[in-house]
Amino acid sequence: xxxSAALYRTVRLIRRFEERAVELVRxxxxxxxxxxxxxxxxxxxxxxxxxxxxxxxxxxxRGHGHVLAKGADPARMMAELAGxxxxxxxxxxxxxxxxxxxxxxxxxxxxxxxxxxxxTGAAWAARRAGSDRVxxxxxxxxxxxxxxxxxxxxxxxxxxxxxxxxxENNGFATTTRVADAVAGSITGRAEAxxxxxxxxxxxxxxxxxxxxxxxxxxxxxxxxxxxxECVTYRFDxxxxxxxxxxxxxxxxxxxxxxxxxxxxxxxxARVPSGVRAEIDAEIExxxxxxxxxxxxxxHPDPATALDHLYADGTRVRAGVA
Amino acid sequence: MTILSYLKALxxxxxxxxxxxxxxxxxxxxxxxxxxxxxxxxxxxxxxxxVLDMPISEQAFTGVATGAALSGxxxxxxxxxxxxxxxxxxxxxNQAHKFSLMTGGQARVPVTYLVxxxxxxxxxxxxxxxxxxxMFAHVGVKTAVPATPTDAYGLxxxxxxxxxxxxVFAPAGAMGRREDVDLARLAPIPLGTGRIHRPGxxxxxxxxxxxxxxxxxxxxxxxxxxxxxxxxxxxxxPFDWQGLAASLDRTGRLVVIDDSNRSCGxxxxxxxxxxxxxxxxxxxxxxxxxxxxxxxxxxxxxRALQPTHEQVRTAIQSVxxxxxxx
Numbered sequence: 001x002x003x004s005a006a007l008y009r010t011v012r013l014i015r016r017f018e019e020r021a022v023e024l025v026r027x028x029x030x031x032x033x034x035x036x037x038x039x040x041x042x043x044x045x046x047x048x049x050x051x052x053x054x055x056x057x058x059x060x061x062r063g064h065g066h067v068l069a070k071g072a073d074p075a076r077m078m079a080e081l082a083g084x085x086x087x088x089x090x091x092x093x094x095x096x097x098x099x100x101x102x103x104x105x106x107x108x109x110x111x112x113x114x115x116x117x118x119x120t121g122a123a124w125a126a127r128r129a130g131s132d133r134v135x136x137x138x139x140x141x142x143x144x145x146x147x148x149x150x151x152x153x154x155x156x157x158x159x160x161x162x163x164x165x166x167x168e169n170n171g172f173a174t175t176t177r178v179a180d181a182v183a184g185s186i187t188g189r190a191e192a193x194x195x196x197x198x199x200x201x202x203x204x205x206x207x208x209x210x211x212x213x214x215x216x217x218x219x220x221x222x223x224x225x226x227x228x229e230c231v232t233y234r235f236d237x238x239x240x241x242x243x244x245x246x247x248x249x250x251x252x253x254x255x256x257x258x259x260x261x262x263x264x265x266x267x268x269a270r271v272p273s274g275v276r277a278e279i280d281a282e283i284e285x286x287x288x289x290x291x292x293x294x295x296x297x298x299h300p301d302p303a304t305a306l307d308h309l310y311a312d313g314t315r316v317r318a319g320v321a
Numbered sequence: 322m323t324i325l326s327y328l329k330a331l332x333x334x335x336x337x338x339x340x341x342x343x344x345x346x347x348x349x350x351x352x353x354x355x356x357x358x359x360x361x362x363x364x365x366x367x368x369x370x371x372v373l374d375m376p377i378s379e380q381a382f383t384g385v386a387t388g389a390a391l392s393g394x395x396x397x398x399x400x401x402x403x404x405x406x407x408x409x410x411x412x413x414x415n416q417a418h419k420f421s422l423m424t425g426g427q428a429r430v431p432v433t434y435l436v437x438x439x440x441x442x443x444x445x446x447x448x449x450x451x452x453x454x455x456m457f458a459h460v461g462v463k464t465a466v467p468a469t470p471t472d473a474y475g476l477x478x479x480x481x482x483x484x485x486x487x488x489v490f491a492p493a494g495a496m497g498r499r500e501d502v503d504l505a506r507l508a509p510i511p512l513g514t515g516r517i518h519r520p521g522x523x524x525x526x527x528x529x530x531x532x533x534x535x536x537x538x539x540x541x542x543x544x545x546x547x548x549x550x551x552x553x554x555x556x557x558x559p560f561d562w563q564g565l566a567a568s569l570d571r572t573g574r575l576v577v578i579d580d581s582n583r584s585c586g587x588x589x590x591x592x593x594x595x596x597x598x599x600x601x602x603x604x605x606x607x608x609x610x611x612x613x614x615x616x617x618x619x620x621x622x623x624r625a626l627q628p629t630h631e632q633v634r635t636a637i638q639s640v641x642x643x644x645x646x647x
Contacts, residue, residue, distance in 0.1 A: 299621055
């Protein structure tokens with residue numbers, strides 16, 4: 001049974017976090033920009049609600065939503081985006097590499113499709129360790145034609161690995177439409193390897209949760225991987241760079257049509273207005289303090305730029321002698 | 322005269338070559354929408370049969386370009402980020418590059434691999450900030466790293482006309498450069514010919530790509546005390562060893578600035594060759610990224626691992642006053 005208010009809270013948290021992050025990109029407080037998750041929040045909220053705290057995820061370049069839904073601290077996440085020493089990755093990773101192993105986030109990843117095998121390896125290792133922990137990996141529609149993703153489908157199916165593949169089909173790989181990039185279908189790719197595949201309305205957190213519950217249960221009982229193709233729409237830019245560069249690949253009319261079904265409204269309608277108002281207020285407070293925490297935090301010391309390059313602390317030669 | 326930006330120079334070179342040679346075609350991600358702007362206007366002008374948006378399938382479309390090149394086309398591939406070269410490396414280093422020798426000279430593989438905004442582009446972190454040009458020089462793929470709009474034009478035209486695979490790195494740190502040029506005089510630049518941007522008598526500074534501009538800034542600052550010659554090799558493989566030897570015959574002192582990781586980077590090769598074969602009055606120095614560097618995200622950390630103005634200045638001063646080999 002879905003906890004509608006909890007799902008709404010996650011969707012709302014991600015939406016407002018993204019809006020605050022975009023403001024901080026505009027003000028210059030976030031270096032390098034971000035890939036906003038706006039419009040896709042129901043997927044992160046629904047899938048992570050199906051996971052246990054000890055389950056693990058891998059994420060993408062558009063990963064803030066996954067990281068927040070899996071339970072990372074929004075303040076430390078915001079500090080990471082702002083490149084501060086208090087960030088999840090101590091300012092070393094930024095938007096595209098946010099990770100928090102303490103809550104099962106094995107990292108966002110800046111290379112399309114590259115995390116699918118990583119999640120599958122984690123799933124294999126969990127089973128080997130005698131754990132019923134499940135891995136869940138996110139990727140976009142752009143990733144489904146990457147060889148590494150298809151190779152991973154093969155391994156995961158062969159091994160009946162406890163992994164859930166979540167494809168967030170937001171219609172575009174940067175500017176390229178799915179119809180121009182994907183032969184056959186996304187679900188058909190998984191089915192070719194004998195992996196059950198389901199197409200889900202990715203705008204509805206409760207439908208996503210129901211599908212994810214089934215997929216996670218299947219993985220946990222040892223019956224192998226599932227692919228969920230969550231159909232959604234990216235409300236904002238591929239990357240905040242688009243706010244100034246404005247490449248033309250979809251019309252304003254198309255974007256407004258795409259925004260009509262809003263995961264925030266869909267989930268919000270299931271929550272009594274009083275509860276909704278309380279959640280909204282709580283999140284504003286939470287994000288106010290997250291932004292404050294981020295911007296008040298120290299920048300990392302340049303002398304530590306090579307810290308963590310090697311696990312054993314091996315020091316390397318500097319760029320000058 | 323016309324102001325030509327580096328970005329526009331790349332676009333112009335590609336447009337001119339597509340106009341001149343109908344076998345030149347463009348493969349890449351988002352090349353129709355031209356998100357990097359290098360391919361702006363090309364789909365409209367030449368059609369989507371010649372300017373092909375690719376799915377996110379770098380290994381596949383890199384190999385497809387090899388096959389197309391073996392069959393008479395001259396593809397240019399645009400990789401949006403330098404790390405995509407790692408994904409396609411097998412197809413370039415082990416396939417495209419080896420066909421000519423392995424087929425006993427039957428095959429020609431005229432593919433150009435272009436990386437607009439290579440190196441750090443400020444805040445793109447560990448997986449989007451590499452500068453892997455030394456890796457291509459190491460395996461022997463022809464490698465160009467133009468520093469200026471004129472050279473970007475000339476080297477890209479040459480790459481497109483070359484019968485071998487050529488990788489062209491357009492450093493993020495050079496993409497914003499502008500130059501006053503006579504468009505009628507833009508011309509192909511042969512691979513393996515360096516360029517002396519500033520003549521000098523005391524120290525030769527070899528600078529790669531965008532670091533040429535850093536070298537010129539420092540050379541200007543030091544002009545009253547040290548006469549610095551700034552040598553831009555323009556292509557790393559083939560390398561203009563004769564040009565470098567001639568410069569060292571004049572100065573006898575060498576500093577190399579290279580945005581590669583230190584170990585096995587091109588700066589190490591330049592120092593080694595100079596030490597083996599050229600005239601040196603003092604031990605040479607290099608300024609590089611650290612060994613095995615991974616660029617961290619935060620701005621101060623990102624900067625801390627790339628060659629800095631201060632490091633270059635200190636290296637030049639120290640080589641200039643070194644008393645000779647002990």
